[in-house]
Amino acid sequence: MSEEKYIPESKLAKWFDSRLPLLTLSHHLKEYPTPKNLNYWWTFGGILTFCLITQIITGLVLAMHYVAHVDHAFESIEHIMRNVNYGWLIRYVHANGASMFFLAVYIHIFRSLFYGSYKEPREVIWIIGLLIYILMMATAFMGYVLPWGQMSFWGATVITNLFSAIPFVGESVTTWLWGGYSVDNPTLNRFYSLHYLLPFLTFGLVILHIWALHVPGNNNPVGIDVKKNSNETMPFHPYMVMKDLVALLVFIIIFLWFVFFAPNALGHPDNYIEANPLVTPTHIVPEWYLLPFYAILRAIPSKLGGVIFMFAAIFILMLLPWLDSSKVRSATFRPIYKKLFWLLVFVVILLGYLGAKPPEGIYLILSRLATAYYFIHFLILLPLLGRYEKTDPLPMSISDPVLDKPGVLDKVKNAAANYEGENVNSFK
Amino acid sequence: MTNKIKIKRRNFLFTATYSVGVIGVGAAVWPLIDQMNPDSSVKALSTTEVDVSGVEPGKTITVLWRGKPIFIKRRTGKEIDEASKVDLNDLKDPQKDSDRTKNPEWLVMVGVCTHLGCVPLSNKGEYKGWFCPCHGSHYDTSGRIRKGPAPKNLEIPKYEFVDNNIIKIG
Numbered sequence: 303m304s305e306e307k308y309i310p311e312s313k314l315a316k317w318f319d320s321r322l323p324l325l326t327l328s329h330h331l332k333e334y335p336t337p338k339n340l341n342y343w344w345t346f347g348g349i350l351t352f353c354l355i356t357q358i359i360t361g362l363v364l365a366m367h368y369v370a371h372v373d374h375a376f377e378s379i380e381h382i383m384r385n386v387n388y389g390w391l392i393r394y395v396h397a398n399g400a401s402m403f404f405l406a407v408y409i410h411i412f413r414s415l416f417y418g419s420y421k422e423p424r425e426v427i428w429i430i431g432l433l434i435y436i437l438m439m440a441t442a443f444m445g446y447v448l449p450w451g452q453m454s455f456w457g458a459t460v461i462t463n464l465f466s467a468i469p470f471v472g473e474s475v476t477t478w479l480w481g482g483y484s485v486d487n488p489t490l491n492r493f494y495s496l497h498y499l500l501p502f503l504t505f506g507l508v509i510l511h512i513w514a515l516h517v518p519g520n521n522n523p524v525g526i527d528v529k530k531n532s533n534e535t536m537p538f539h540p541y542m543v544m545k546d547l548v549a550l551l552v553f554i555i556i557f558l559w560f561v562f563f564a565p566n567a568l569g570h571p572d573n574y575i576e577a578n579p580l581v582t583p584t585h586i587v588p589e590w591y592l593l594p595f596y597a598i599l600r601a602i603p604s605k606l607g608g609v610i611f612m613f614a615a616i617f618i619l620m621l622l623p624w625l626d627s628s629k630v631r632s633a634t635f636r637p638i639y640k641k642l643f644w645l646l647v648f649v650v651i652l653l654g655y656l657g658a659k660p661p662e663g664i665y666l667i668l669s670r671l672a673t674a675y676y677f678i679h680f681l682i683l684l685p686l687l688g689r690y691e692k693t694d695p696l697p698m699s700i701s702d703p704v705l706d707k708p709g710v711l712d713k714v715k716n717a718a719a720n721y722e723g724e725n726v727n728s729f730k
Numbered sequence: 731m732t733n734k735i736k737i738k739r740r741n742f743l744f745t746a747t748y749s750v751g752v753i754g755v756g757a758a759v760w761p762l763i764d765q766m767n768p769d770s771s772v773k774a775l776s777t778t779e780v781d782v783s784g785v786e787p788g789k790t791i792t793v794l795w796r797g798k799p800i801f802i803k804r805r806t807g808k809e810i811d812e813a814s815k816v817d818l819n820d821l822k823d824p825q826k827d828s829d830r831t832k833n834p835e836w837l838v839m840v841g842v843c844t845h846l847g848c849v850p851l852s853n854k855g856e857y858k859g860w861f862c863p864c865h866g867s868h869y870d871t872s873g874r875i876r877k878g879p880a881p882k883n884l885e886i887p888k889y890e891f892v893d894n895n896i897i898k899i900g
Contacts, residue, residue: 456848460864463847482772484797484842492766580792580799582848584863600865605845605881661866
């Protein structure tokens with residue numbers, strides 16, 4: 303980074319910083335130059351950090367009351383809800399927090415897709431981000447198993463059975479995952495252990511994600527490189543911190559609306575029925591944030607094929623920086639890509655809707671079409687677009703799109719003149 | 731010349747050290763992996779005896795074995811006929827009905843869909859056998875997969891008739 307070297311002021315600070323440069327780190331984080339045109343879509347990184355910390359704190363507290371045993375798990379959740387002081391609040395924050403976490407991460411990912419934030423030189427940030435997303439899904443899935451309701455049990459059964467599709471070793475892999483011949487007490491125990499571990503791994507990856515971000519710096523809505531420490535950037539604190547906080551407050555209002563007014567709206571009522579290995583609920587549905595992948599799984603009329611396509615739908619994103627060969631980052635200057643972006647958003651939401659419907663008739667046909675389009679978007683359309691799309695001319699600097707509008711420059715000049723005039727008057 | 735020999739000897743020592751290191755790490759990791767496999771107490775619960783004297787023809791009972799449901803169906807003559815008449819070429823996982831039973835009247839199967847592990851519903855579906863509500867697999871009166879995403883017939887567990895009324899599973 304081209305920042306000036308930081309030298310602590312006091313003697314003690316110098317002594318400490320030369321032994322462990324924490325003060326240099328905090329100076330860097332405070333002064334980190336951010337493009338001045340970042341919009342509110344850029345506030346979700348901070349929101350996601352808030353979500354992760356909320357989940358870790360509420361989870362830590364829930365773990366003090368929860369019992370990971372098939373005979374007591376369901377009861378202990380009710381115990382938390384009814385007997386533990388504020389247990390209902392802490393559990394509802396944790397359960398809805400998972401949904402809010404995914405809501406934020408989807409906005410964050412689609413922000414990246416729209417503004418081309420995954421492109422050179424930010425490929426590593428993007429890949430670490432996807433690893434975080436995969437860990438989030440694993441953590442959420444295992445967390446959903448812990449209450450040991452009907453959806454917990456059958457969700458766990460269906461998802462672990464995905465691995466039985468692996469040729470030759472599938473059976474032994476699932477038995478190994480279960481620690482038995484079906485989802486049972488050993489499974490519940492290990493899921494609990496891993497559910498506690500994974501958020502800390504996620505936290506580690508978040509640090510790498512931010513570190514990798516701080517090497518090239520933020521992308522921005524215009525998508526061109528900014529000159530660091532010029533009039534095109536502002537220090538992270540207080541400017542972006544304040545903007546992040548405004549967005550976070552709005553986010554928390556929505557979050558708490560769910561917690562207090564619709565705490566079970568995003569969950570499935572069947573999970574308030576204790577797990578029963580003899581009866582499968584008529585419709586097994588995963589949590590809403592996994593539905594698009596579930597729709598892809600069911601769209602393919604073969605067990606192994608479905609599993610392969612489902613995992614491919616996630617891993618294909620890792621190749622995105624190389625599949626999208628266009629040098630222009632922001633969709634603002636890519637007229638065709640912009641349309642395809644919104645079409646992709648629509649298709650993913652459609653897949654989510656279809657994942658919640660029974661796999662028959664029109665729903666099945668639509669799932670197949672949407673699945674096909676999802677892959678066509680990434681594997682065919684994006685590489686072709688990089689070659690043939692005629693992009694709009696890029697501005698010379700991130701200030702141009704604002705200042706180039708007719709009359710803007712005059713307004714700024716007048717404002718400056720008036721301001722000076724006022725000052726001059728007040729001096730008199 | 732002596733220099734060359736020295737390099738060779740050093741390479742040998744490096745390779746030997748790495749190899750021993752890898753074996754050592756492997757030996758240390760294996761217990762950590764194997765502890766997740768079924769433990770002795772889980773394996774000990776491997777047989778169940780069921781009294782089937784009260785089961786009427788056409789009825790199915792479900793018992794739990796190794797945490798999984800087992801369907802025991804006393805089939806009617808008509809159902810046995812239907813199951814044995816099926817042309818093997820029509821089957822996804824071809825298997826004769828007679829290979830799936832010890833006594834054609836009694837069909838004993840693991841009641842777990844071979845797709846993703848849900849419990850199929852009895853006397854449902856297009857082939858009047860079992861139907862899995864999760865992803866729509868249809869099984870016939872012999873528990874063979876006929877339609878839907880499941881790749882295999884319902885599994886037949888190891889079992890034997892202890893006497894006319896008792897079936898020992900496992």
